[in-house]
Amino acid sequence: RWSMVLRDDERMLSFDEARRHGVITPMSLNDRCGGRPNKVRTTKFTPLTWLPKSLINQFKRVANIYFLFIACLVVWPWSPKNWKSKIFPFVAVLLWTALKDLFEDMRRKRDDDAENSQRCWRLKRGEADGEDLEGFEEITWAEVLCGDMLLIPEDAAFAADLILIHPAGGTEAFIS
Numbered sequence: 747r748w749s750m751v752l753r754d755d756e757r758m759l760s761f762d763e764a765r766r767h768g769v770i771t772p773m774s775l776n777d778r779c780g781g782r783p784n785k786v787r788t789t790k791f792t793p794l795t796w797l798p799k800s801l802i803n804q805f806k807r808v809a810n811i812y813f814l815f816i817a818c819l820v821v822w823p824w825s826p827k828n829w830k831s832k833i834f835p836f837v838a839v840l841l842w843t844a845l846k847d848l849f850e851d852m853r854r855k856r857d858d859d860a861e862n863s864q865r866c867w868r869l870k871r872g873e874a875d876g877e878d879l880e881g882f883e884e885i886t887w888a889e890v891l892c893g894d895m896l897l898i899p900e901d902a903a904f905a906a907d908l909i910l911i912h913p914a915g916g917t918e919a920f921i922s
Contacts, residue, residue: 783891783892784887784888784889784890784891784905784907785862785888786858786861786862786887786888787858788854788857788858789851789854789855789858790847790851790854791847791848791851796844796847796848796851797844800843800844800847800848801840801844803847804840804843804844810840813832813836813839814836816832816836817829817832817833817836820832820833821833861887862886862887862888863886863887863888864886864887864903865884865885865886865887866884866885866886866887866890866896866897866898866902866904867882867883867884867885867896867897867898867899868882868883868884868885868889868890868894868895868896868897869881869882869894869895869896869897870882870883882897887905890905895911896908899914900914900915
């Protein structure tokens with residue numbers, strides 16, 4: 747008998763014929779992301795973090811720091827320029843860029859939801875009341891867990907993190 751020690755960044759998937767599904771190591775891998783480790787999320791913001799993160803990203807640009815400096819200078823009473831002519835355009839540009847970031851992030855969320863809601867077929871796991879579960883159940887891509895055996899129909903889209911075990915039609919598969 748031998749034992750295996752995995753580094754922190756390593757994972758292992760083994761298949762047990764009796765259980766009919768994969769066993770993953772470490773076991774906590776499927777607990778990530780609220781038990782949905784395959785859910786895609788490419789959004790940058792939440793409603794709470796939208797404005798602060800957007801402003802932080804905007805002030806990474808030297809031009810915005812320059813205009814902030816100019817805006818600070820014109821608020822002093824000895825400034826020859828009217829503060830309204832500098833502050834309002836600067837705030838309008840910051841707000842416009844923040845709204846553009848919000849719009850782009852909402853589009854990313856819409857695309858994420860469409861990707862996560864795509865359907866696939868998973869081999870049923872375990873036993874129910876002593877009888878074997880036979881066949882497949884339809885699930886969304888967000889519900890796929892590490893170790894699941896999936897049936898992907900020919901010419902159907904599939905997630906990039908799958909291992910091809912057997913292609914339909916023999917020994918070859920073309921993936922584009």
